[in-house]
Amino acid sequence: MPAPEPTPPQSSLPATAAHFGAHVLTEAAARACDIKAALGGPPCVPSMPAPPAVSVPASPPPDAPTAVVATPIPDLERTLRPNGLGTAGLRLIPREQLPTPSKPSSATAGGRPIPGLYHHQVAEPDPVRVEEVSQRIKSWALDEVSLYPEDWEEQFDGFSVGRYMVGCHPDAPTIDHLMIATRLMVAENAVDDCYCEDHGGSPVGLGERLLLAHTALDPVYTTEEYQAPWAKSLHADAPRRAYRSAMGYFGQAASASQTDRYRHDMARLHLGYLAEAAWAQTDHVPEVWEYLAMRQFNNFRPCPTITDTVGGYELPADLHAQSAMQKVIALAGNATTIVNDLYSYTKELDAPGRHLNLPVVIAEREGLSERDAYLKSVDVHNDLMRDFESNAAALAADCPVPTVQRFLRGVAAWVDGNHHWHQTNTYRYSLPDFW
Amino acid sequence: MPAPEPTPPQSSLPATAAHFGAHVLTEAAARACDIKAALGGPPCVPSMPAPPAVSVPASPPPDAPTAVVATPIPDLERTLRPNGLGTAGLRLIPREQLPTPSKPSSATAGGRPIPGLYHHQVAEPDPVRVEEVSQRIKSWALDEVSLYPEDWEEQFDGFSVGRYMVGCHPDAPTIDHLMIATRLMVAENAVDDCYCEDHGGSPVGLGERLLLAHTALDPVYTTEEYQAPWAKSLHADAPRRAYRSAMGYFGQAASASQTDRYRHDMARLHLGYLAEAAWAQTDHVPEVWEYLAMRQFNNFRPCPTITDTVGGYELPADLHAQSAMQKVIALAGNATTIVNDLYSYTKELDAPGRHLNLPVVIAEREGLSERDAYLKSVDVHNDLMRDFESNAAALAADCPVPTVQRFLRGVAAWVDGNHHWHQTNTYRYSLPDFW
Numbered sequence: 001m002p003a004p005e006p007t008p009p010q011s012s013l014p015a016t017a018a019h020f021g022a023h024v025l026t027e028a029a030a031r032a033c034d035i036k037a038a039l040g041g042p043p044c045v046p047s048m049p050a051p052p053a054v055s056v057p058a059s060p061p062p063d064a065p066t067a068v069v070a071t072p073i074p075d076l077e078r079t080l081r082p083n084g085l086g087t088a089g090l091r092l093i094p095r096e097q098l099p100t101p102s103k104p105s106s107a108t109a110g111g112r113p114i115p116g117l118y119h120h121q122v123a124e125p126d127p128v129r130v131e132e133v134s135q136r137i138k139s140w141a142l143d144e145v146s147l148y149p150e151d152w153e154e155q156f157d158g159f160s161v162g163r164y165m166v167g168c169h170p171d172a173p174t175i176d177h178l179m180i181a182t183r184l185m186v187a188e189n190a191v192d193d194c195y196c197e198d199h200g201g202s203p204v205g206l207g208e209r210l211l212l213a214h215t216a217l218d219p220v221y222t223t224e225e226y227q228a229p230w231a232k233s234l235h236a237d238a239p240r241r242a243y244r245s246a247m248g249y250f251g252q253a254a255s256a257s258q259t260d261r262y263r264h265d266m267a268r269l270h271l272g273y274l275a276e277a278a279w280a281q282t283d284h285v286p287e288v289w290e291y292l293a294m295r296q297f298n299n300f301r302p303c304p305t306i307t308d309t310v311g312g313y314e315l316p317a318d319l320h321a322q323s324a325m326q327k328v329i330a331l332a333g334n335a336t337t338i339v340n341d342l343y344s345y346t347k348e349l350d351a352p353g354r355h356l357n358l359p360v361v362i363a364e365r366e367g368l369s370e371r372d373a374y375l376k377s378v379d380v381h382n383d384l385m386r387d388f389e390s391n392a393a394a395l396a397a398d399c400p401v402p403t404v405q406r407f408l409r410g411v412a413a414w415v416d417g418n419h420h421w422h423q424t425n426t427y428r429y430s431l432p433d434f435w
Numbered sequence: 436m437p438a439p440e441p442t443p444p445q446s447s448l449p450a451t452a453a454h455f456g457a458h459v460l461t462e463a464a465a466r467a468c469d470i471k472a473a474l475g476g477p478p479c480v481p482s483m484p485a486p487p488a489v490s491v492p493a494s495p496p497p498d499a500p501t502a503v504v505a506t507p508i509p510d511l512e513r514t515l516r517p518n519g520l521g522t523a524g525l526r527l528i529p530r531e532q533l534p535t536p537s538k539p540s541s542a543t544a545g546g547r548p549i550p551g552l553y554h555h556q557v558a559e560p561d562p563v564r565v566e567e568v569s570q571r572i573k574s575w576a577l578d579e580v581s582l583y584p585e586d587w588e589e590q591f592d593g594f595s596v597g598r599y600m601v602g603c604h605p606d607a608p609t610i611d612h613l614m615i616a617t618r619l620m621v622a623e624n625a626v627d628d629c630y631c632e633d634h635g636g637s638p639v640g641l642g643e644r645l646l647l648a649h650t651a652l653d654p655v656y657t658t659e660e661y662q663a664p665w666a667k668s669l670h671a672d673a674p675r676r677a678y679r680s681a682m683g684y685f686g687q688a689a690s691a692s693q694t695d696r697y698r699h700d701m702a703r704l705h706l707g708y709l710a711e712a713a714w715a716q717t718d719h720v721p722e723v724w725e726y727l728a729m730r731q732f733n734n735f736r737p738c739p740t741i742t743d744t745v746g747g748y749e750l751p752a753d754l755h756a757q758s759a760m761q762k763v764i765a766l767a768g769n770a771t772t773i774v775n776d777l778y779s780y781t782k783e784l785d786a787p788g789r790h791l792n793l794p795v796v797i798a799e800r801e802g803l804s805e806r807d808a809y810l811k812s813v814d815v816h817n818d819l820m821r822d823f824e825s826n827a828a829a830l831a832a833d834c835p836v837p838t839v840q841r842f843l844r845g846v847a848a849w850v851d852g853n854h855h856w857h858q859t860n861t862y863r864y865s866l867p868d869f870w
Contacts, residue, residue, distance in 0.1 A: 207642070207713030208721070208729075211706050215728050218703070221765040222731070223818040226724040233724070256756035264695070267702035268653070271646050274709045278642030286643070289661040289668070293650050294643075296657070317752035321691035330656040383658040 272298025307410030707733025742845030
């Protein structure tokens with residue numbers, strides 16, 4: 001027989017579904033959806049009317065002079081926005097407090113959105129939560145993991161990670177839940193900074209450093225003689241101390257499957273770093289598609305995919321693994337990551353050496369001016385965002401399972417919060433003069 | 436609060452278990468086990484008597500002159516051996532035919548076991564199945580993925596991959612199931628050979644090559660303009676053609692969660708290759724514990740963990756993710772991988788350049804003679820094997836779920852089949868003159 005296409009993989013879930021025969025209705029419904037989708041049958045929406053088709057606003061012109069603030073899309077909004085219909089009823093843990101909706105970000109914080117960038121404006125993150133998370137993350141960094149020397153304090157404060165994570169997880173029930181995400185984000189940045197980038201990083205030997213750091217997430221099991229020096233190594237430098245501690249807290253809140261999911265996403269991230277390092281070492285500029293493939297791995301993905309743990313619930317592993325969900329997650333991660341390429345463009349141009357980002361690669365490979373390459377990169381982002389939203393809406397319609405709906409809303413909230421943080425973090429980012 | 440230990444991660448499965456309230460008994464039992472284990476409570480064996488404690492044979496002396504063939508351990512044997520009590524009743528798909536038990540391997544195939552190596556003798560793989568798989572895998576390699584030029588045929592035949600996979604998967608219900616494992620094994624070897632090792636491999640640029648090959652397993656989702664050249668790239672060389680095709684067949688038989696598991700294990704493998712490459716590039720010999728950590732990633736793990744797909748059933752994702760199961764899998768993978776280091780020792784010594792393996796690293800780092808370092812490596816293997824078996828037996832006792840029991844037996848069968856193949860593959864391997 002001919003070799004089948006590798007994606008999307010077909011599923012043998014019928015056997016599993018039979019094995020799980022006594023599942024609650026929503027689980028069974030989700031499985032049925034997945035099976036039918038895998039077999040090419042019509043989507044199944046048991047006991048609930050199918051939402052109307054999602055309409056997506058037209059693509060902006062390539063050099064649109066002003067920000068494209070999303071036109072409200074009622075059905076998609078209802079499905080994906082944190083304040084959408086029925087969200088409160090889905091909360092599994094009562095929230096300590098709801099963030100107070102405030103004025104749109106551009107009125108309360110610095111920074112303007114990239115002209116023409118398709119995004120959703122969100123409320124400024126709850127300042128009470130931001131203050132509490134900011135204080136606690138600094139204590140953790142200094143007192144628990146000795147993350148950085150004193151003269152890096154300004155950079156740490158400028159990172160505004162408390163504001164970042166509060167904005168990305170509006171449905172976190174408590175500060176403790178927000179701290180799970182915040183520690184991991186800081187740890188991920190410490191590894192990137194210290195091993196790969198600004199603070200002593202290098203592509204030489206990176207494969208060793210990342211693997212040994214990865215063992216703080218995915219533990220080594222070996223003989224007694226060698227287990228001890230491995231365990232000691234997790235305290236040997238700031239990146240490993242941070243990974244180890246942040247993962248410990250995460251593991252207290254996450255299920256075994258959620259922990260496995262996070263490990264997998266971090267393995268992807270580390271593979272992405274290593275592909276980028278290979279290019280840096282040989283001073284090679286990849287093809288645009290190669291860069292985008294690398295960037296699907298060197299990607300924010302591990303951050304939105306913990307939205308359920310941070311929200312105090314669990315997207316079941318079998319629903320997370322569905323090919324439709326994997327596609328939504330990949331598209332969301334890719335959109336958020338290109339946002340980073342676009343907002344950090346001038347920062348990276350100013351840094352020593354050539355730093356690959358999408359505009360730089362497009363300019364080099366497609367012979368475009370810096371401005372045209374940047375504007376084309378905005379288009380690439382916008383296409384990824386729309387693909388994310390349309391695929392998420394389709395999946396939400398096909399699988400009306402509360403955890404699926406909430407997870408998709410959580411990922412969308414992370415996408416929006418990520419954009420807001422990039423737009424408003426004028427300590428780190430400024431826009432090029434292309435308009 | 437103080438930073439918790441990162442392993443084993445605690446579980447929030449009570450919430451999940453409640454969510455899955457109507458699960459069948461065995462699932463609920465397994466979840467309860469996991470919860471109680473995570474909370475430090477006694478193991479739960481609902482409705483079944485706890486098996487007696489497992490006794491493990493004493494460690495052999497470091498320079499034992501003959502092979503340590505395992506002393507029968509009744510309870511462990513019953514739990515882990517493919518012919519153990521109740522195996523037939525657990526088969527979900529009828530087998531085309533049962534392999535005919537034959538004489539012990541050393542009587543029917545060349546090669547002697549490493550003196551002092553703790554292992555289990557197994558029957559010679561069913562010759563009818565071996566012949567069929569061998570023919571079909573060669574057709575696939577030549578006709579479907581153009582894997583190798585004609586002058587590599589002898590090496591391909593010498594690999595004896597059909598015999599290898601038939602021996603490692605004695606419970607595969609059909610030849611089609613065996614082919615799933617065999618294609619993946621060949622593809623994994625093609626990537627290792629062509630990108631990392633003998634056939635043009637190099638540590639330079641390896642991060643790029645492995646990531647692009649990994650996208651044959653974990654697809655890229657990008658904009659239409661760049662999706663097409665990515666899809667085309669999967670046909671660009673033998674490793675990618677092989678990964679793409681083998682993954683396509685695997686995905687037809689595997690559930691979404693099994694596919695996700697395989698992707699994760701392959702990401703681990705690629706991280707391991709890249710750590711080893713970092714050392715090769717800087718001609719650095721790591722500490723022994725660092726080598727062992729790398730070898731937990733550059734590891735056979737992706738092969739035994741597909742035992743359920745190849746067996747035609749599924750170990751549910753939540754049971755696979757349990758920390759106790761993760762530990763068993765890691766220990767099994769580590770034992771099988773050190774077997775490879777030991778049997779390929781003389782082959783690697785004869786190859787150009789310095790090839791790291793456990794005896795070489797121990798000799799260099801601990802100042803031992805080649806012989807003493809080799810014998811110490813045998814001890815390391817034996818400890819890993821015993822830890823694997825005791826942990827597997829404990830997990831089997833704690834979680835009397837049919838798929839858990841069968842999966843553990845499948846992993847143990849893979850471990851034994853892997854040893855048998857290494858021992859008897861005299862085309863590739865010969866022992867050093869240390870006894």
